[in-house]
Amino acid sequence: MSSAVMGSKVLAIAKDEWRYWRRSSLAQTVLLIALVLAIASVWVTQAAITATAEKRQHMQSDATQVFEAQPDRHPHRMIHYGHYLFRSPPPLSTLDPGIDAFTGNAIFLEGHQQNSATFAEQKQSSGLTWLGKLTPAYVMQVLTPLLLIVLGFGVMTREREAGTLDFLKVQGVSPLTLILGKAVALAGAGLLILAPLVVGALLTLLNGAALLPVVAFVFAYLLYLAIWCGIVLAVSALASSNSTSFSGLMAVWILMCLILPRIAGNTASVALASQGKLETDFAVLQSIRDTGDGHNANDPAFKALKDNLLAQYNVTTVEELPVNFRGVVSRYSESQHTDVLNKFAEQKMQIEQAQADIARKFGWLSPVIAIQTASMKLAGTDLENYQRFLRKAEAIRFDFVQSLNTLHAEGLSYAQDANRYASQQAQKEATVSSANWQILDEFHFTPLAPTQLFANSLMALLQLFCAMAIVVGFILFAGRRI
């Protein structure tokens, strides 16, 4: 059979399948639900993320203005007054907010503390706003396969049950032609449901997203839906009846979309158990205690610092030092604290990273896990990007606190500082000018380079390719049994 003849037969079969769907109220309902879900999720998430991005930009600038507008104060009070950092969502997060919705996107920066990110969408929303969490990624990853199953479970079994399968063969339609025709029909349905996501992806290009990750993002979802179309087709071709096909496909969906992702997460947390928050907080506190209390310049932990400083300036008392010893202690103590905090934070992040790596390996078993990984990595909403934000925020916090500590050490005399509670006047004098509050740099959390985003997603894309190859093999096997 020439390829042109085969092509025309494939097209005729695909067109007939679509005609069947157009005349079936079940298929119409399924397609309508799928389209409404896809469009609504893209629209709602796009609007929500865009509004959030604008709000964060304003809040960031408000936070800076409020900090800079503070009156003359003791520098250490400004350290505890603190400052907020807001992370603007990356453009593709309008399609896949990833873990950002759970982790929070604002951090309160202050002395002696590394605060967690706060204001996560999931923590703020009430039960009534569940639709807001119906992201395009969730719709494509979990709900669309389900809808494809409802739409296509009977593509082959319907022919078998009606007896048209043999009749088609006698008309010269080979099993391969029939399967290709049905595959084209299912792929058409998949493309229709994917269309809103593609439009959403194109819009992100206007909002500054780079071409490479956007193209890879769309391609990954295309591959993912093709895998599901193939699974639907293969199971339907192997099943003896509509009911067998439907129950078999539902079992595959439950396993892939519900059970395996849970198993992946649980396996990761069991294989690499992380300490609870309470235990970690106690351990951090204990380690920090050993470094001394930075608010108390007479803490024995700073004796060596004091001795070194006195020797360096060749003086015998801290009052004679050209710098404010209390400020120097604060700066030194902050540095010590930060080392401890960073050590614990790095340990925590490494465990999280290792857990994520274990969970992602399950992408070889479930294309849902593979697409989740690829999608978040390309969107820049994965764990690694969140940790990058935390590290960057910590670097900014440290610089911010240390510049105020330097001001404390160099802008305020020891005598003024030590006697500041002696009287109201002394307290007033133990301040520095508000002109010194202009220490905040404009914060921009820059996304990773497009090639880096793509490179990070390669393993997950490979998992999807492998799944596709297995499904194609499965279809060919099923084709031989028709």
Added chain:
Amino acid sequence: MQELVISASNLCVNVKEKQILKNVSFSARKGEVMALLGGNGAGKSTTIKTFLGLMTPSSGSVSLAGVNVHQQPDVVRQKVAYLPESVMLYGHLTAIENIKYFLSLSGKQKTAGDIAEALQRVALQEASWNSALAGYSKGMRQKTAIALALLREAPILFLDEPTSGLDPVAIDEFNRLVKQLAAQGSTIFMVTHDVYGACHVADRIGLLHNGEIVGMFDAPEHGNIDSEVVHKAFTAGARNE
């Protein structure tokens, strides 16, 4: 002498280790109508399905127009039209849509006029041409399938219980059509348990019993049919296929 178009040679078919056809041999020449008579479970449908390449012989061979069916099924299917017992067309399509669809799959180009002519020829009421087949009676579906078979212009026709479910007038019309097609050079192979119908249209009649040919008669000499053999073919050892 006309060329052999349909030929079965020592055909044996096993299904799950059960022998359905046992050394069946027969042939039909161009323009001939051959009927295979037998009771339920005799192996009639298996014979047709083997000729259509839907079942594989365990030994022996079947060929159509000199081409081995199981070696070149695609070549053979170009020459064959098939009318199944329960007509397997799509309920969601109209008669015209069904015909157009199956014609497009078999690579035949026909005009709307050709299709209308075929539907008129099988006497399917024009009012129902554009109604979904889901609402058709068995006879109407049968007529649609016959119209499709006519439009395929296949030189070989396989008919599985073609008059089952048709009213007497439709049966007469059908028989006339079969004779007409044979006169035009088509070779027709039908399996049926309608002895009267077979005698009426067939040139040769084979009797199948428990997967074996137990008699072969030339129909013009209907009087030659051994009623004992026919009785045996229909009553003894019926089994499900």
